[in-house]
Amino acid sequence: MASLELALTLPKQKIEFVLKEDRFFCPVCECVLRRPMQLPCGHCVCDGCISTLFYSDGHGYCPMNPDSCDETFAESEIHQDYGLRRDILSAAVYCPEKENGCAYTSKLQQIERHLLSDCEWRLVNCTFKDKGCDGSIRYKDLQDHISTSCVQAPVVCAFCKLSVSRGQIKEHHENICTEISLSCPYGCGIQSLKRSKMTQHMKECCNRLLPCQYQIFGCAFKGKIDEHKDHEEIFPHKHLEMSVMVVKNLLQEKEKTRIEMKGIAKENQCLRHTVNILTEEIKQVKTFLGIPKNFADIALRQSRSLPTALPTLVEKQQTSIPTCMFVPRTKPPKPRSRHNSSSS
Ligand SMILES: [Zn+2]
Ligand SMILES: [Zn+2]
Ligand SMILES: [Zn+2]
Ligand SMILES: [Zn+2]
Ligand SMILES: [Zn+2]
Ligand SMILES: [Zn+2]
Ligand SMILES: [Zn+2]
Structure with missing residues (x-):
């Protein structure tokens, strides 16, 4: 039974029976019947279409023209039609590549195997797809494609015998191959010198x-x-x-x-x-x-211990300044007011 599922995965437009019979197709979706389900009236639909036959009143209606069949039924009255299933599988079909030239016919249940492994007209990937050759090719044309036109297929350089992809061979001949014979580009008359020797010749060529x-x-x-x-x-x-x-x-x-x-x-x-x-x-x-010569050093050292050392330094500087710099006072000022006057 598994082979039936396999065969029926082909798209409906791809299946062409040699002798077409209406009973092979679902009247609802028009596909080849996958798991044909028989209604009490004898007509068949595919199992996927059964739900479309039932209306809100709970009755199922045959999808055929009401003039030819107007029976109603309950869901419990539907059963699988194994006989029809076998008939469909055994019916002869054309290869889906018929329009491209394949004349093969076989039972429906065998056509997929033919299409996957035998059919000369089946589409396949190029052998060098992983190297970048895209596009599908008919199997019968694959060898010809590889030996004449595939740009990713390897070819052997006729001069150095290295294997190079066909798409690269022109570039290889024009710029890389050391064994290819070249004419001197300066026109000195030398006609066939290998590229490996031409580089040196060009440095010495009399026509350069x-x-x-x-x-x-x-x-x-x-x-x-x-x-x-x-x-x-x-x-x-x-x-x-x-x-x-x-x-x-x-x-x-x-x-x-x-x-x-x-x-x-x-x-x-x-x-x-x-x-x-x-x-x-x-x-x-x-x-x-009266500033000492090393004042800058002292100031730097003191500034590192700021702010605690700041008042001491200020006091020291005041005592070292000559008294003539201050306005003479009759009485020594109180500590607080002295501090204020020195900072102003
Ligand atoms: Zn259907
Ligand atoms: Zn019917
Ligand atoms: Zn075929
Ligand atoms: Zn290719
Ligand atoms: Zn070469
Ligand atoms: Zn030359
Ligand atoms: Zn000159």
């Missing part, structure tokens, strides 16, 4: 165009090795002129740079002088105020 050795001075001439001698003999003055121009420009640049450097040196000297004056002035102010 080389730039003039005065190119850095502006000469645009390019010529074959033996043309350079003539060129240098014809253009000695021109080359000298070009060289002189370049040297002249370089000397001018050098002079310009020298003047700029001189200006910078002078500026530098002025700045040094200013720094010296300022340093001297700071020294004098410190001496006048």
